[in-house]
Structure formats: C-alpha cells, structure tokens
Amino acid sequence: MTVVKVETTTSWSERLRGMDRRVLAAVVVVLVLAGSGTWWFLQRDNLPEGAAFQLGDEVVMADDVDRRIDALEALYGVQAPEKKSEKSDFLRDAAKSMAVQLMLQDEAKERGIVIAAKEIDDTLQTLIEQRYPDGGRTAFVAALGELGASEDQVRDEIGDQLLVSRLFDDVAGDVSIDEAELEAAFEDRKDELATPVRRNLRNIVVADRPSAEKVLRRLRAGESFTAVAKATSLDSSTRDKGGDLGALPADNLEDAYAKAAFTAPVGALFGPVQTESGWNVGRVDKELPAAPAKFAELREALRRTVLAEKSLKEWRTWLKDVIADHDVTYADAYLPDDPGAVPDIDQADVTEGK
Template sequence: MGGRLRVPRTKRARALLAVVLVLLLGGGTAGYFWWKSGELPDGVAFRVGDKMVTVDDVNKEMDTLRALYGVQRPTDANALDRYWRDGAKAQAVSIVLDDAARAQNITIADKTARDVLSRYIAQQIGEGPSARDEFVRALGNAGTSEQAVLTEIKRQLALNQLFDQVTAGQTVTDEEVRQAFDQRRAQLGTPERRHLRNIVVRTKEEADQVLADIRGGSTFEDVAARTSLDSTRTAGGDLGELSSDQLDESYRGPAFSARPGTVFGPVQNEHGWNVGKVEQVLPPIPAEFEQVKGRLKDTLLLEKSLRVWRDWLAEQIKRADVQYADRYLPADPDAPPGDDSIPGNAPAPAGPPR
C-alpha cells in the first residue's frame, strides 16, 4: 500500500476520521500548510508546545508590564525591535515556568493575589475604595486590566515557590564565606552615598523653568511639590541616601559630580527630564568581616542557587519546543533570559500608571 491512506468503510469510522482531519488541518488549507511547512500561522508571535500565542496576546501582556512595572515601549527602531523580541521570549519563558509550576502542584489562591495587590495600591495611592477605583481607571488608560495584573502577581508568587523547590538543598560553609570576604573586601564596604532630591518633568523646557525657579529663590521642596511627576513630590523630591550603582547611568554622573548643596541637571532618562539636588555626601566605609559575614553568606547562597536555577531553566526551555515568528525571534532562543526571570528580580513597580 506504500504511503496511501486506507479509508475506513464504516460510517462511524469515517466520521471519526473527518473530526481528526479537521483538528489536524486547522479547518482549512492554512492549517494544513502550517502543519506541512512548520511555519506559524499569520498573527501568531510564537508557540510553546501546542500553545499558540498571538501578536495581540503579546501586545496585551506588554501593556500589563508597562502598567505594573513601568516597562516602556522604545521609539528608536533598533531598540523597538529588541523590545518585541525580548518581550516575546520573556512571555514564552513565563509559559514554560507556568507549566513547570503546575507540574509541581503550585497554585496561588485568588485571595493571596488580591491581598498583594491591595498592599501595592495602599503603598502607591492610598487606602479605601476610591484608591482602588483610581488604580483600576489608570490600568484602563494604560490598556490593561485589574485581572491581568492579578494574573501577573500570581505568576510571580508561583515563581517564588518554584525557585525554592528547584534550588532546595544549597549550602555555604564558613570557609567559603571567609574566602569570599578576602576576594571581595573592596566591594563589600559601603560605597560613597549621596542624599539626593529630584524633580521629574515631561520636557526640557519645563526642566529649564524648574532650574530658573530654584535659582530665583524658590525652595527645591516647594518646586518639587508643585511640578514633579514623581511620587516623591509630597516629600519635596527626597530620594534618600543612594550609591551610584542605584542610579540610572545617565543620572549618576551628574549626581556624583555635583558639590553638596548644589542643584544639577537637566538630565534626561526614561522617566522624563530630571533636576536634582545633592543634600549631603556620605563617605565610603571599609568592610569588617563580622559586620558583613551574614550578608555575604546570603549572597553566596543566592549565587549558588542562581547557577542551579539557570541550568534547570535552560533545560526546560530546550525541552519546551518553542518556535518564534521571524519578527519575534530572539537572539538566543534557548538561553535563559536575564535577571527578570529570577524571583524577586522582576522590575520594581513604577507607581500607579497615568
């Protein structure tokens, strides 16, 4: 018979074959050609196993990440291309991790996720029904929904539990701690810190006016309360004491070269145009073993856990059979993503979306 298809003779068997063919061919020739060629159907960004994720799905997920974490869509063409490729990969890995969490019977109750969201709203906006209503309206303006945010919170909470399960059993000896201290002594000390204030506005013209107002005699605190887009405006733009590595690359240079008591800027970054002030300079403090050994041990334990996690995740990605459309194909599809895939290292919430 070679490769010929033997047609069943009974009506029941023929009906069953018809159903199978409809499922296999996707109801038409388009599904047949996808199955035959291995290419994804139009409108599909990527596939994980038998799960298709559409371009629209990717867009909605990126809107949720923008609302919750402040992940902004670039305007530069090359950066925008990387944005879509990296975004698709992050979502594909999320699906892989979701499947792994379900396989380990990890579930997050709705109430747990809602409690986390309520705390977030209270911290960012305030208490009570009006604060939640404001948050939900802001989500709608950002193109996402409360349910999408709750789904993301559940994913992060499940990821925490999965990480603990995968990396269980890692230990660090006292000898390893002492050796690491000797090797990292310079980095373990407290670096120079600066007590900073900051004002964020939308345009350079607005930033220039902020500088003019301050130099004209207005206090930094009053101008921040009146003009800043940042949530610190109610505290006079107070950012607290920060080291240089806690600041955006474009911001740290001016902030750490200005003299105490002086104003610097305008400086542009992803949040807008910034005008800052150095309130105080705190000199570096050398590390003492007894003071840092606990923190250092935690760091070494995390580093060991991350190596285990990344090796495990790389294997999961390879086994997941992920296929990307050309526009969404990342540079290295099988490599684990960056630190955002690590529990606790997701981008910090950026405050209520506007």
C-alpha cells in the same frame, strides 16, 4: 533632578544588607518577564496567520502577547516604547518571556505547585495600594478600562508570578554555605565591601549658569544655604531639605560634580558645575573617612548575599535545561535577538518600563 548617578546610589555594604533569597525570588520573576531565552526552530511556515509563537502544540497569538502587556501596564506601568525599533525589541522580549512563562507553568504543575485564589487576592490588593495610592481600586479599574484589559488578565499575571516565585524556592531554595566558604567570600570581596571616603554635601540646581552665579553670590554674601535652596533649587527631592544630599562617595556622583565636590575644602562652596540636571552650586559640610570592611559586622548580610547568588546559579542551570527541553517556533516579528539566552539581572528593563 539630581547629581547622583541612578545606577550606583548605594554602597556594596548597603546592598548586602537588603538582599536575601526571598527578595531574589521576586527578582527572578522580573527576570523571567524581561529576558528569559527560548529556542527557535526553523519551521516558521507552519504558524497560522496572526501567531506570535508556538510552544509544543500550543499556539500563542499576537493578541495574547498584547493582552499580557496590557496587564503588566495596569500592574506595574510597563509600556511599549514609542520608537519603532525599540518597540520591536520590546515585543520580541515580551513574546520570549511569555513562552518561558508557559514552560514554567508546566514545570510547576508537574511539581504539584498551586497558588490559592486568596493569595492572588491579597497580592492584587497590595499592588493596587502601591500603584494607585490615591484612587485605589477605582483608579485601578479605570486604568483597566483605558487599556482594554480585564481584572482576570491581571489576576492570571499575578498567579503566574507567584507560581514562578514558588517554583524558584522549590528548585533553588535549599542551598547552604559553611563558615569557611563565607570567610573566603569575604576575603575576595573585602575591598568592594569597604566604605570609601564620603562627604556630606548640600546642593542647589538651577536652569542656567547666570542663575547659578547669582545663587553663589547670595551664599557668599551670607545668606542661609537652606533658605536659598528652598527658594531657588529645581531639585524637588532635596529642595525642602535645604539641598541636603547626605553622605556620598565620589563614585556615586556625576564626574564633573564629583571632581568639584571632592577637591573643595570642607566647609567651602563650590561651583557652578554643569551636570545632566542643570547648573549646580554646592557646599561641603563634612568629610567621613574611609573604613575597612569588618567581617563581624557584615557576616550575616554577606551570608544572605552568597546564598542568593548560589540560589540564582542553581536556578539558571535548571532553567537552561528546561528551555532546552522545549520546542518553540517564533514568527519573524517576534523572533528574539538571543533565543537561547538564560535571563541576566541586566535584562530587567522591560518590566521596569525603561
């Protein structure tokens, strides 16, 4: 439970520092899994019963799509939604991504790109350690059994993703940027890259207003914020840190909470404030002034970001041509909403299990 907006927890400058082309290549794998477009042609009557789609001469059955989803669940926790309408969209996206994956396999083969078995082994081991930190391989094998999936399916999926990452590097890994272009990019973005006013906040979240008012009375009576937070807060991520939220700008907070937190004087308590997580009582510990973006400090991070953006643009242009060169026939139940779309960052929800 938190008052922080999930989608905007980092500043632009923080995002810059974490982005490079190798990371982007991994992101593109997610995009391919979650939202690549394919073309739909009208001759659907020729598909055999139980087919999801046909790519060229290859027919992919609905069971094949289901097995791939099982492998993704074992690896990443991807699950089809329970609601019928959402599940239908999920299956359409899954079929669409599988068609594009097959196209990319062909493209990789033409370029002589091969993934070694040891690289798949190493990647699988890393994923098992990350996804099943307590049970390890035993928990992984048990999960496969529950899903009716096999380790070979999972290995195939990993191989496909590594293949796409390698293909991305081959297609879009040679972009460059000169100093003039970098300086121009900074001028265009310097307002976004500036650090806004931030406040160091502490917070306690409880279930209802009477509980919040009781917390506020205890704090005003002189009890330690840290002690009251540990004893009463429902937010497990901050409770043991005395409710410390760290330094945050107003835009990173839910609106009602931000208004209260940024109008209260430094050192003052504020609340109760109702948010999606419950009823909150906070304290402003410190205010950090806004700071303009400095080219010298952000130069390398900005360079990596611009290179990543240029790589992605080149990849998308190439991928659009690949998609256009392939004939895909979808069964009605697997027809994507936007068959001709090239993946966007916003389309990554499927593989993140959202």
